[in-house]
Amino acid sequence: MHLHQLRYFVAIVETGSVTKAAEKCFVSQPSISQQMSKLEDSLGHNFFDRSGGKQVLTEAGRLLYQQAKKVLESVDSTKKMMSDIKDSDRGKIAIGINPAIGPALLPDMLIHLSSIYPSAEIQVRESVSEVLQVACARGELDLVITSNPKLESTLVSEVLMEDPFYIAVNVNNPLAKRNHVNLEDIESEPFILLDDIHCLARQIESFCFDQRFVPKVLFQASQFATVKQLLQANYGVTILPQLAQDKANDSQIKYFKIENDNAFRQILLLKKTNDFTNQVTKDFILLAREYCSAVV
DSSP, X not given: OOHHXXXXXXXXXXXXXXXXXXXXXXXXXXXHHHHHHHHHHHHTOOOEEOTTSSOEEOHHHHHHHHHHXXXXXXXXXXXXXXXXXXXTTTOEEEEEEOTTTHHHHHHHXXXXXXXXXXXXXXXXXXXXXXXXXXXXXXXXXXXEEESSOOOOTTEEXXXXXXXXXXXXXXXXSGGGGSSOOOGGXXXXXXXXXXXXXXXXXXXXXXXXXXXXXXXXXXXXXXXXXXXXXXXXXXXOBEEEEGGGOOTTTOTTEEEEEOOOTTOEEEEEEEEETTOOOOHHHHHHHHHHHHHHHHHO
């Protein structure tokens, strides 16, 4: 049994086919099939039931998959530790962040981190929380900054800040002339909302439901930038967190803080439990705490 055989096996399980696994592992299909035959021969078990034309795991296959994942994660973690020790003066970090958080926090933090580690290799992946958490659990990301509670049991979470909700209206909307605006004031207003794939949209909907407020949703955008553009064009109103506010570009938007103890989302930092953390990542975590505490 060899490590590359375990990688091929895991790839077949996770992609669902030998063809896709071969593409993922950058090897030929005959080669990966041959290695699977050798793996089954060496351990004395068939790991796939191929009678239906699909790669269905046998009981032995399910056990091997669980153990192979642990072995590969341990090997990859050890390689990463050795690499980080060797390149401690350069450093490497892979960060995952939600689209509704990144623009407000990430640029300044990355500039600061780069000033400390000018030769560091900094990777950033922006996506929805569910995708980022799976990637972090697999070791593809060192940490994730999100507003969605942790979904993966292998991750630990830390609350960085509470991000309060605001009612946002265009400056030409009559509501903008008021000193205070509450949920009842926007009941009949066209409402702009993010698509439900975004955790922010689900959090706003949950808050509205708890307050027995039913927004008149006429626009549902897949991109956060589209929500801001529609708002600036006076196509409706919305609810946005404090981190979404951009003083430099929000001249056409007026914000009213929602005076409610539950009108906020939590910004969380997630990372793997007991995973090795290099110095660049440790310093980024300190920066994240510092920047978020300054925003509150």
